[in-house]
Amino acid sequence: MKNKEVWIVPIDFSKMDLDILKYTRFLSSISQPEKIHFINVVKEPEIFTYLSGEYLGYSDQLVVDQKLMLEHRVEKYFNNSGIKYECHVNSGLPFDEVVSLVLERKADLVITGRKKSSNGSGIVSDRLARNLPCNFLIVPEGYEPQLENIAVATDFSNHATLAMQKAIEIGMVNEKAKIIGHHSYSVPMGYSKSGKSFEEFAQIMKVNAEKAMDEWSKKFQHRIKPVLTFNKDDSLDDQILGMVEENNIDLIVIGSKGQTKASLALLGSTTMKLLKANDRIPLLIVKIAGENLNFLDALKRV
Structure with missing residues (x-):
C-alpha cells in the first residue's frame, strides 16, 4: 500500500549513483512512496560566461543532454x-x-550517498543533513541492500520515539526483521558524593536504564530488542558503531534534535559524528516536522 511520502534523490553521474539507485529501488519497494524526484544539477562551466550570444545555447543543450542521461539511468x-x-x-x-x-x-x-572512492562532485551530505527540513538517508558506497536488523539509538526523547516509529514502519514489511533499541548509559560526574563506589553507581545506572528502556518500549506495538551498553570511556558514536558491528545492523535510525524556531537547525553532536564516522551502514536521520521553521534564513548563514 502506497504512503503519501515524497522523496528527493540527487544524482551526479558518478559511480555512487548505482548504489543510490539500487538502494532507493529496494527501499521504495518496501515503503511505496507516492512519488520520487530525481535531480541532477549542472554547474555551468565558467567558459560559458565569456562566450558571445551565439554560443550561449550550449548551456541549454547541456541541460537537455543531462536530462536524457538521467532518465536513462x-x-x-x-x-x-x-x-x-x-x-x-x-x-x-x-x-x-x-x-x-x-x-x-x-x-x-x-x-x-557517501562516497569512498568514486569520482564526481556529489552533494555535501553533512550540509544537507544539518539543514534539510525533512528526513535524510545516507547510503555508503558499495552497500548491498538488506533490512533484517534495524537499530534505533535512543535517549527516550520524543525525537527517539519518532525514530523508532519510522524504524518499525520500515521493518514491519519484513516479518523476520528485528528492531533493536540501543541506549548507552554512563556514570555521572560527582557520583562520589553519594558515598558509593564507581562500580556500585554503575550498577544503579544500569538498573535505571533497564527500567527506562522497558517503559519506553511499551509505547510501541512491536517487539523491540533492548541493547544497553555502558559508556565508560568511548564517545557515544563509537558505542553505536560497536553495537552495529556486534548485532549485524543493516540500518541505523537516529532522531535529530533540531533547534526549534531557530534560524539554523543543528544536528546533535552525536549524530554529526556518526554521520562522519560511519562509512559501512545506511544511516537514517529522522526529524520532527516544523523544527526548521526559519529554514530560508539558515541558507544565508551556512
Whole structure:
C-alpha cells in the first residue's frame, strides 16, 4: 500500500549513483512512496560566461543532454516498478537546487550517498543533513541492500520515539526483521558524593536504564530488542558503531534534535559524528516536522 511520502534523490553521474539507485529501488519497494524526484544539477562551466550570444545555447543543450542521461539511468531501475517518479535537471549550485526542490515539493525524505572512492562532485551530505527540513538517508558506497536488523539509538526523547516509529514502519514489511533499541548509559560526574563506589553507581545506572528502556518500549506495538551498553570511556558514536558491528545492523535510525524556531537547525553532536564516522551502514536521520521553521534564513548563514 502506497504512503503519501515524497522523496528527493540527487544524482551526479558518478559511480555512487548505482548504489543510490539500487538502494532507493529496494527501499521504495518496501515503503511505496507516492512519488520520487530525481535531480541532477549542472554547474555551468565558467567558459560559458565569456562566450558571445551565439554560443550561449550550449548551456541549454547541456541541460537537455543531462536530462536524457538521467532518465536513462533511472529507467534501468524503475521501469515497470509501479513507482511514480520524475527527473529534473537544474542549472546552479547543487545544495541550493536540492533545497529548492525539497521546499517546492514538500519532500519527506532525501536520499544521498557517501562516497569512498568514486569520482564526481556529489552533494555535501553533512550540509544537507544539518539543514534539510525533512528526513535524510545516507547510503555508503558499495552497500548491498538488506533490512533484517534495524537499530534505533535512543535517549527516550520524543525525537527517539519518532525514530523508532519510522524504524518499525520500515521493518514491519519484513516479518523476520528485528528492531533493536540501543541506549548507552554512563556514570555521572560527582557520583562520589553519594558515598558509593564507581562500580556500585554503575550498577544503579544500569538498573535505571533497564527500567527506562522497558517503559519506553511499551509505547510501541512491536517487539523491540533492548541493547544497553555502558559508556565508560568511548564517545557515544563509537558505542553505536560497536553495537552495529556486534548485532549485524543493516540500518541505523537516529532522531535529530533540531533547534526549534531557530534560524539554523543543528544536528546533535552525536549524530554529526556518526554521520562522519560511519562509512559501512545506511544511516537514517529522522526529524520532527516544523523544527526548521526559519529554514530560508539558515541558507544565508551556512
